[in-house]
Amino acid sequence: MAELKVTVRPNGPYVIQGPVQVVDWHGHPYPVSGPVTALCRCGHSENKPFCDGSHKRVGFQHEEPAPAE
Ligand code: FES
Known part of the structure; x- marks a missing residue:
């Protein structure tokens, strides 16, 4: 399974690269394209x-x- 990559953008959002499902606290999915x-x-x-x-x-x-590592 491919690993998702989440990039924390400086002064900006979390950017997720790869197919992802975003759900609310009930498990209902938000539309993602x-x-x-x-x-x-x-x-x-x-x-x-x-x-x-x-x-x-x-x-x-x-x-x-x-x-830093
Ligand atoms: S991080 Fe872009 S609107 Fe909040």
Whole structure:
């Protein structure tokens, strides 16, 4: 099984590359299209749980790189 890749974008969303199913707390799926999905982590999207670009409008700042190996 292929491993999903989740990239934490600087000052932006979580970007998931690969087929993914996003469900709510009841297990009901949100419509997802395409091979790349961006999940909001700024809390300001009008289309949660997905990123709609609002992080740029609100000036979301979070650049925390992973620890160096
Ligand atoms: S991270 Fe893009 S709208 Fe929240």
